[in-house]
Amino acid sequence: MNTLVKKIDLSVFIYSIIGTLVFSYLLVSQISHRHLYVFLIGIGLGVSLYHASFGFTGGWRNFIERRESSSLRAQIIMLGLAVILFSFFINSNSWIYQGKMIGAVAPVSLSVVIGSFIFGLAMQLAGGCGSGTLFTASSGNGKMAITLIFFMIGSLVGTYHFDFWRLAPSLGGISLLNEYGKVNSVLLQLSILLMLYYVVFKSDQKQNSNFSHFDIFDFTNFKLFKGPWPLILGSVLLVFFNVLMLQAAGHPWGITFAFSLWAAKIVQLIGIDVSSWAFWKLSYPSTALENSILADPTTVSNLGIIFGALAASALAGNFFKASLINRKILIAAILGGFLMGYGARLSFGCNVGALFSGIASGSLHGWVWFLFAFLGSMVGVRFRRVFYS
Amino acid sequence: MKRIIYLFILTLCLTFAFLDHDSNGVAYNPLFHNHNDQTDGATQSIAMPCGLGGSENHKH
Numbered sequence: 331m332n333t334l335v336k337k338i339d340l341s342v343f344i345y346s347i348i349g350t351l352v353f354s355y356l357l358v359s360q361i362s363h364r365h366l367y368v369f370l371i372g373i374g375l376g377v378s379l380y381h382a383s384f385g386f387t388g389g390w391r392n393f394i395e396r397r398e399s400s401s402l403r404a405q406i407i408m409l410g411l412a413v414i415l416f417s418f419f420i421n422s423n424s425w426i427y428q429g430k431m432i433g434a435v436a437p438v439s440l441s442v443v444i445g446s447f448i449f450g451l452a453m454q455l456a457g458g459c460g461s462g463t464l465f466t467a468s469s470g471n472g473k474m475a476i477t478l479i480f481f482m483i484g485s486l487v488g489t490y491h492f493d494f495w496r497l498a499p500s501l502g503g504i505s506l507l508n509e510y511g512k513v514n515s516v517l518l519q520l521s522i523l524l525m526l527y528y529v530v531f532k533s534d535q536k537q538n539s540n541f542s543h544f545d546i547f548d549f550t551n552f553k554l555f556k557g558p559w560p561l562i563l564g565s566v567l568l569v570f571f572n573v574l575m576l577q578a579a580g581h582p583w584g585i586t587f588a589f590s591l592w593a594a595k596i597v598q599l600i601g602i603d604v605s606s607w608a609f610w611k612l613s614y615p616s617t618a619l620e621n622s623i624l625a626d627p628t629t630v631s632n633l634g635i636i637f638g639a640l641a642a643s644a645l646a647g648n649f650f651k652a653s654l655i656n657r658k659i660l661i662a663a664i665l666g667g668f669l670m671g672y673g674a675r676l677s678f679g680c681n682v683g684a685l686f687s688g689i690a691s692g693s694l695h696g697w698v699w700f701l702f703a704f705l706g707s708m709v710g711v712r713f714r715r716v717f718y719s
Numbered sequence: 720m721k722r723i724i725y726l727f728i729l730t731l732c733l734t735f736a737f738l739d740h741d742s743n744g745v746a747y748n749p750l751f752h753n754h755n756d757q758t759d760g761a762t763q764s765i766a767m768p769c770g771l772g773g774s775e776n777h778k779h
Binding site: 356365427472579580596614617618620622627629636640649650 | 721722728729733735736737740743744745746747748750
């Protein structure tokens with residue numbers, strides 16, 4: 331017990347608790363109780379992401395470089411669970427409010443192909459994806475904080491080029507749920523995930539003699555407050571919180587729209603009028619730009635992730651562990667962050683909004699995103715060696 | 720010291736959110752509307768933020 335108390339970063343933990351209380355009060359008193367729910371779900375996501383070290387970037391890189399598949403298998407299981415659960419809820423009435431919940435269905439277009447490829451490449455340079463960048467930056471990783479700043483800038487530039495990418499060839503939004511019905515679309519997606527799992531574990535087994543299906547279920551070192559949590563717990567909790575997000579917000583979990591919005595609000599302060607850009611004239615972005623930043627649900631869930639990761643890192647005694655940042659790594663963080671932001675805007679989101687929530691919602695664009703981001707990562711892993719050698 | 724600077728920068732960012740909330744207010748709550756709600760004569764659509772605004776959830 332004494333050891334545990336010693337290791338807790340009390341000042342940071344108190345900071346996160348006070349921040350949580352202040353924002354909770356502000357959201358429920360001035361905006362809505364549903365914003366409070368979204369905020370609390372964000373905290374759950376932040377804690378889960380941190381303690382399970384749940385990131386797409388490292389998992390994909392481990393598989394590409396060494397065929398080590400544990401993280402990728404956990405992600406496949408997460409997607410399978412989400413596909414099943416979301417099929418019950420999409421287009422049905424919420425438990426929390428009166429109205430239907432909608433999926434993250436976006437067009438299958440050339441911009442998705444290019445954007446997801448860029449994103450996949452860039453996340454290997456930066457060392458973190460959309461969710462990874464947010465939770466690691468929140469837990470005091472200076473390099474990822476730099477990545478986050480350039481993620482926002484890249485995302486804003488992506489909105490500036492909206493007119494150009496809008497004209498890219500597109501098949502429009504394709505919802506497998508609508509095309510094939512609930513049962514068939516779930517069976518189709520589960521079959522693909524099962525095949526993927528088979529291919530992934532076979533190549534791991536071939537290369538690594540110590541392969542085990544059960545490594546992601548390993549609770550041996552599990553500590554609730556300090557972590558680490560096993561990957562499977564991370565998978566289950568991320569699905570659980572994404573379902574709650576769907577129930578509370580009416581749409582699945584997303585991250586990167588808020589980055590564009592934050593950057594747009596900041597540059598407006600220095601006199602750049604983004605409201606004249608085509609993207610910021612669209613119905614939702616224009617409203618979000620004029621509205622309080624705290625009315626945007628994506629911002630609110632991101633704030634929750636920030637406080638959740640902050641509290642979790644304080645409990646683990648790992649807040650702000652100094653990391654070596656040399657010039658090459660700094661360039662990788664800047665370049666990776668910028669390209670991730672730009673790619674996310676082109677491809678309708680990141681590994682969360684497009685891949686996780688997209689596939690869970692039965693949107694074909696999620697699968698396209700997965701494929702091309704993985705191909706991008708294969709290239710990115712090679713580029714990464716230039717910066718991290 | 721670096722930890723304090725880090726938290727200070729985070730506090731500045733959060734203050735920015737407060738100030739933005741204070742100056743802009745909540746003229747429109749994206750979580751409280753339905754398809755084809757008529758508000759002040761304008762058709763509102765469900766708000767699912769997406770990159771290029773091309774989601775089927777939008778009515779741009």
